[in-house]
Amino acid sequence: MVRARERRTGRVWRVRRLSRFIRTEFNTMESNYMKFRYVIWDFDGTLFDTYPAMIQAFERGLADFGVSVPRARIAALMANTLAICLETLCREYSLEPEALDERVSYYHQQTTMDQEPPFPGAMQVCERLVAAGGQNFLFTHRSRDSMLRFMDHYHMAPLFADCLSVEDGYPRKPDPAGFIALIEKHHLLREQGLAVGDRTLDILAGQGAGVRTCLFNAVPDAEVQPDYVIQTFAELETILGVVDL
Template sequence: MKRSAWNHVIWDLDGTLLDTYPATDGALAAALDGLGRPVTPEELRPLTRITLAHAVTALAGRFGLPEETVWAGYEREYAVRGLTFSPAMPGAQEAMRSVRAGGGLNLLATHRDREGALRKLKAAGLDKLLDDMLCVSDGFPRKPDPALFLALLEQHSLGPAEVLAVGDRELDIRAGRAAGCLTALLVTAGVPMHTGADRVLDGLGALAGSGL
């Protein structure tokens, strides 16, 4: 996939532009520990890297706990851990600057609420590099439904073939492909690799400069 095939990027946020997994995993582990059901990081990673909702459902079923109880515990713990700084992923700033330098747009499609996403992007120094964002809190269904992607394409009058969708989970790739975009999967430890992405990335630095 050559760089000439795309100009713009629709980014995922959690686990792609920002390293938010430590706070998520820590909150879920603390919640389960408080319920007398301790889990190891190795048990959590394959579950949360699919989705947090998948992890809660799977672990509640495993331990015979009501899902709402696990969610309540997670939300209490994340209210503390989620305030901690989520650093930009290695190569994120360079990749976003490269898109800008090539005349492209940096767009964001995220499950996170708008206020929380903007707060974390600003703390990580990525907010000034972002051109637009749409969130589930704006009234869109969650990925892999392509509605977030299709709305961004329409708002900016972009053809899907000139847009690269970048994410760290299969649901990001499925949403991007359903919208007709090129897709790139960022490799993350614990994430299943059964994906139909056009490219697999070992790091975001691969998207910087003229390397594609």
């Protein structure tokens, strides 16, 4: 009876070892079929849905000066940079940039991080890429403190191998210097990389760095064509080959 129990126990352990081996081999095979091994992400408007709060801050700041601007107009200007948005509105409505900037900043500081969450599926695609043996990187025009507060609040920091912010001193996109720095620092292969962003300048930076590009939640510029255009991160999972991992 004891020997029979030992034989059964031995069979159970062999089955468990075989099961672990199969899972490991399957994950390795899945990883080998991945089209891209790393993603260089944009922050605002790509990973995090921050634009609505920013637009509202501009609306409220402009209202303090008796100015009303359609949300679509503000959004279109912000698609370039916040600085261009501010400068253009001040020029068009004869406002002092410092004064408008102060009011916009005041209202935006009242926004909580819960009002600027990650886009649906953003965390999942980052998790699945890491689980498949890939890496996430981030290059943003935000300050490091602001970036880390968001990443820590939403528990996303461990999913990123490296993040560059404005303090790192690289030129703003569309200059590819920040992307190139990440590629060279981590000895990445350009043919295995994908840059994901929501603006033309993100696509130009990726193209300048020699990686493939993916435009999220936007219409491509007629003169700057990305390799992929997506509206959801479920589509990105398919592109990366990390579906159901």
